[in-house]
Amino acid sequence: MPKVYYVSSEGSDRNSGLDKNAPFKTIQKASDLTRPGDTVYVMNGTYKSTLSNSILNITNSGQPNAWITYKAYPGHKPKLESKGWTAIEVRGASYITIDGFTLVGNNDNVTLDYAISQKDNLNNPLTSGNGIGVVPLYQSDTIYPHHIVIRNNHVSKFGGGGIYTYSADYVTIENNTVHSNAWYAPYGNSGISNYQNWNFDRQPGYKMIIRGNTAYDNKNFIPFYQVGVITDGNGIIIDDSRNTQLNSELGQYYGRTLVENNIVYRNGGRGIHVFESDAVDIINNTTYQNSQTPNIQDGEITAINASNVQVYNNIIYAKTGLPANTISDASNVAYDYNLIFNEAQFTGLTLNNKFGQDPQFIDPSAGNFTLQAGSPAVNKGGGLTAGTDVRNVRRPQGASVDIGAIEIDDIQIPDNFTRQGSRQADILRGTVRADILEGKGGNDTLLGGAGNDLIVGGVGYDSLVGSRGNDTLVGGRGRDIFAFGYGHGQDVIQDFEDRQDQFDLPNNLRFDDLIIRQQRQDTLLKIDQRNFILLENTRSTQITETDFR
Structure with a gap:
């Protein structure tokens, strides 16, 4: 029968080690006795080495169906120095x-x-x-x-x-x-x-x-x-x-x-x-x-x-x-x-x-x-993906796997403000947090606030205002107007429709003030060498003065 050994810094290697009230003092003592299937539970305490010896030198092996386990006793945090x-x-x-x-x-x-x-x-x-x-x-x-x-x-x-x-x-x-x-x-x-x-x-x-x-x-x-x-x-x-x-x-x-x-x-x-x-x-x-x-x-x-x-x-x-x-x-x-x-x-x-x-x-x-809510990594994974994340949360939580080690629930974001409009013409305002504003149907006005916001217009002729923060704007179907708070983050537009959607420039800026650069499959708009807007899957040649109001 497999045995369970107990170790405590307050124990003694003269004990049996087979009862938590009679533990060994050193982990090595238990290790030297182990056979396939055994478990060594180590309780609270500080275990120290010498210059010449390890605290634990494992040479005894388990078997394929009878591993040897060295484990902190439940609820304990043994420290090895x-x-x-x-x-x-x-x-x-x-x-x-x-x-x-x-x-x-x-x-x-x-x-x-x-x-x-x-x-x-x-x-x-x-x-x-x-x-x-x-x-x-x-x-x-x-x-x-x-x-x-x-x-x-x-x-x-x-x-x-x-x-x-x-x-x-x-x-x-x-x-x-x-x-x-x-x-x-x-x-x-x-x-x-x-x-x-x-x-x-x-x-x-x-x-x-x-x-x-x-x-x-x-x-x-x-x-x-x-x-x-x-x-x-x-x-x-x-x-x-x-x-x-x-x-x-x-x-x-x-x-x-x-x-x-x-x-x-x-x-x-x-x-x-x-x-x-x-x-x-x-x-x-x-x-x-x-x-x-x-x-x-x-x-x-x-x-x-x-x-x-x-x-x-x-x-x-x-x-x-x-x-x-x-x-x-x-x-x-x-x-x-x-x-x-x-x-x-x-x-x-x-x-x-x-x-x-x-x-x-x-x-x-x-x-x-x-x-954060609205991260461009959310629901953007593909190809080879992990089945869970670093916290063992099942992937995906949304439409697709998130990029990176942490998968978030894009439906229920803790501590953030989420508001959905109706099918009518709504005005939705965000807070200083990272908000999710979704207009649904109707001609909506969506104001992001100071956080890093996800702003989704839905169907209709919508006005989407990023304001401060690194905001993600999705106009949806219809002729949308995108407005931004210059100097307070880089905003991302995920679905710019050429010859249909338009931009409002802040602070009396003009089209001539913009630097337009192709960045692989996307277009980056800059002002004074500062990143301003990223248009996903958009060619720089598509952006002309007629796109600005």
């Missing part, structure tokens, strides 16, 4: 789940000056410790790890990597928060990394999965010792699945890798980096202002020395002055149905990608990447 090489290490084990731990590294005890002084010291765990590692066990025969799940953990402040795999297969890394790692090691670490995947078998389909994670503020301050410059600090990296580095003899990896529903922002390296790897699908992620390290200028989502990479339905919000992406020495790479904003450059075909439209996050400075 490590100054050693790796806080939790899976070494050659298989069929293992690690669930619900808070892991904290040694960054708070290290200064940058000290880390710089140790840049040539490859044997210092104080600067180079890692959070969770999955690695082989080297004996007379190498035992490779496989079938591992790492979920619901909070991993921060490790000088080395946050969560990493090396020579492993069938690993799922999901719903973890991974931040402020990779600062001080000379190894070129990142937040989440798959390195040199190994073939447990040659079955097709997804075998390595990174989904639902939040990765931010992972960066390198110390150069990679092999090249003498800073190279990494990525949010997520799929690295050398071709197994060409370090004289690897593993050969080409045959599985596919799925990177899905992750929120990746303000990392020093790229947001999601595919390097010397193949067969990777990057779907419904949100990346925001990565490549913060000055000498890393590759942008958000990359495919370098790679092939068979599919990048679909991602929000790609570039750091100012940097490209959205980099494709280099790569083949069979597709970017489609992505929303791309603030980029200095985009490499690839336009296809169904959307450009020049702010995704309208609620509060990215506070890490809130929920879409």
